[in-house]
Amino acid sequence: MNEEELGTDLKKRIKEVLSGSLHIRHVDTGSCNGCDFEMSTLSNPIYDISRFGVSFVPSPRQADMLMVTGGVTSNLEKALRITYEATPKPKMVLAIGACACGGGVFGETYANAGGIDPFVPVYVYVPGCPPRPQALIQGILLALDQYEEVLKRGE
Amino acid sequence: MFDMLRKIWQVGTVTEKQPFEPAPKKYRGKIELTAQKNTNWEECIAACPTGALCMNVNKIRLFYGNCIQCGNCVKICNTDALTQTTDCYQAVNAKKDLFISVDKDEEK
Amino acid sequence: MDSKRRMIKKIVQQLGNRLIDAKEQANETVLHIDKKDLPEICQYLYQEQGARLFTMVGNDERQINTMFALYYVFVVDEIRHFMTIKIFVEENDPTFPSLAAHMPAFNWYEREVNDLLGLRAIGHPNRIPLIFHGDQMEAVYPLRKDYIETGMLHFENEALHFVEYTGADVTEIPVGPIHAGIIEPGHFRFGAVGDTVLHLDARLFYTHRGIEKELEGKTLEQAMFLIERICCVCNVSHAVAFAQAVETAANVTIPRRAAYIRTLYMELERLYNHVGDVGNICAGYGFAVGNSQGARMRELLLRLNEELTGHRYLRGVIALGGVRQDIRKDEIDRITNHLNELDTDFQDLADILLNHEIAVDRMETTGRLSLKQVTELEAVGVAARASGRDIDCRRDLPYAAYDQLNFAVIVQEEGDVLARIKVRILEVFNSILLIRQILQDLPEGDIVTDIPKIQPYKTSLGWTESARGENCHWLMVDQDNKIYRYRIRSAAYSNWPVVAVAVPGNIVPDFPLINKSFELCYSCCDR
Secondary structure, three states, rough: OOOHHHHHHHHHHHHHHHHOOOEEEEEEOOOOOOHHHHHHHOOOOOOOHHHOOOEEEEHHOOOOOOEEOOOOEOHHHHHHHHHHHOOOOOOOOEEEEEHHHOOOOOOOOEEEEOOOOOOOOOEEEEEEOOOOHHHHHHHHHHHHHHHHHHHHOOO | HHHHHHHHHHHHHOOOOOOOOOOOOOOOOOOOEEEOOOHHHHHHHHHHOOOOEEEEEEEEEEEOOOOOOOOHHHHHHOOOOOEEEOOOOOEOOHHHEEEOOOOOOOOO | HHHHHHHHHHHHHHHHHEEEEEEEOOOEEEEEHHHHHHHHHHHHHHHHHHHEEEEEEEEHHHHHHHHEEEHHHHHHHHOOOEEEEEEEEEOOOOOOOOOOOHHHHHHHHHHHHHHOOOOOEEEEOOOOOOOOOOOOOOOOOOOOOOOOOOOOOOOOOOOOOOOOOOOOOOEEEEOOHHHHOOOOOEEEEEEEOEEEEEEEEEOOOOOOOOOOOOOOEEHHHHHHHHHHOOOOOOOHHHHHHHEEEEHHOOOOOOOOHHHHHHHHHHHHHHHHHHHHHHHHHHHHHHHHHHHHHHHHHHHHHHHHHHHHHHOOOOOEEEOOOEOOOOHHHHHHHHHHHHHHHHHHHHHHHHHHOOOOHHHHHHHHHOEEEEEEEEHHHHHHHHHHOOOOOOOHHHHHHOEEEEEEEHOOOOOOOOOOOHHHHHHHHHHHHHHHHHHHHHHOOOOOOOOOOOOOOOOOOOOEEEEEOOOOOOOOOOEEEEEOOOEOOOOOOOOHHHHHHHHHHHEEEEEHHHHHHHHHHHOOOHHHHOO
């Protein structure tokens, strides 16, 4: 993946697939807040993801995409399911970070499930601990490709 | 009020137009796995804190989803079988693409 | 030295024949007493000797001596010594007297011991579950040694144990756990009349991952990876506290160069945290210029971290016995240049903020905490110093290279959001001065030393001052040099109860601002 392509690709793809804007809802299911802080740095003036048409929305009802961090903890299992069901179709789920992809360093404990796979269908996995903001943008681009196919199939 | 405007003018636009510089040299990125004879696989696997590197019968398997890129396995490895790059782009669509397997006794 | 011995002797004399056993180790005195004498002796230490609560640990020692043990660690700052009260609790009578009614700081510790170990505190004013948020099929206590791992615990109906509000005009506003912005999960329930908050009930432990149980049985090297992932933005302070606990237990002194480099990394962490927090507080009342400038400076500091160590949040730099990476001359110049720029940059932001009438108006008198509240609830860190409590464990219990560096402890009196932001602003400049001193005086030498095998079942403490406040780690190692019990008490664990006290009386829209002014990590508290 070439760094130069990242920026122009993102704007172009969002315009093509979603007619200009992408709404993302962040769901924290028990992360150490590294992935959450990296997601919030995407809105800072240096990366400024809003110029590509991406915004973080406060409600899952307004979202096209869920970015889920953290392996699911026993106290947040229900919250993840309700948020997923509240998001209107068509929707995409991204698993951000090693904890969401496969349990990370914690694995399965009495309070941690070890990955979001058993709970929601995942479109894109972005490994890392935490993944760099550039890696998050690559993940969003990959998700848009798959979203396009889903729209074509008419789900 | 005026000191605010002056600060905004001084700092200017910091948004990076064309992303993003590549990761610095010290960045601990993606682990590359190849097959090499006489590698001390048991020690490398014991050094992995998440269990991303494991052995299945005669195959060595690395699960990128769980890899926290700590570099422990690379340090312990006595051959070039495990190396660390500065690649930070590892996002995939399907979970099966996060696994890489090599035969234990194969030599590259 | 003399005053220390005198004080310890005085305390031991006061205990008289209630003292079963006394043990001295490092700078800690462990006093074993019977559990029925606990309230009186703790009250004596608290009131007469000016000790403050450091941490409280519940341990399943049935494999060692057939009992459960509770350790109450107090620290007496003026003699820099720890007094630990140890009691045994039997398996067939798993109760102990509660201290929470008279000393509110013990509240959460006792509830946690109840949830995870099954030891009941008799006389606790509020014994609802802290960690688990629902009804389990049967009572399980994960931290007991005979707990069988069966995967993740699932809960039936979520039991609602909140305060009920009655009255014609009172509305109940539940918020969370999934919040509107990019923030960690936590549930808050307000009782409000119109716009004014009457009462706040906070429920946390949503990101409880069971780290303490996961650490049991791991080797010390493996444990470092878990400790770094308790929280991302305090990870250097947790890693150093762990390393210090291990080094105290093994009786090892690290090389001086390693101590200086550790201090450098800890101050770099404090810098990016405080700069980002000042920006975040501005977001609490919609001040976009402050938010953007703070976020920009934080990003530049994170990039500096990545260039120096390979990780934006400085993970993977602390090793047991020293540090993993050395610092080169060109890296020292890079840090110095960046700090010179940051100095003027941040000074501009501070001037803009503190001279802006609307900003100051929003922050002044909001979320006020008195010195009495902060002392009774044993708050630590920025929140405590902003209300007039003069504690900083870099000065009071020096570790790493802090005993050889000059720095000031910033204390403000008002206790409102403005005081907390002023403390952070001044601490940024303090950190810049500290880093300059470190880089100037950096000694030559090794960066790591070996750790020998640790004596089994010996306890040790490690502590650091993170950007939020004082963290404390308590370690016990078994006979295979693996972890037997590990207890993490982070600054956020001490400070979250104080947030619920700061909010009543303010308006509901000010709650995000007050919450951001504390800037506590939910995952540090929940583990």
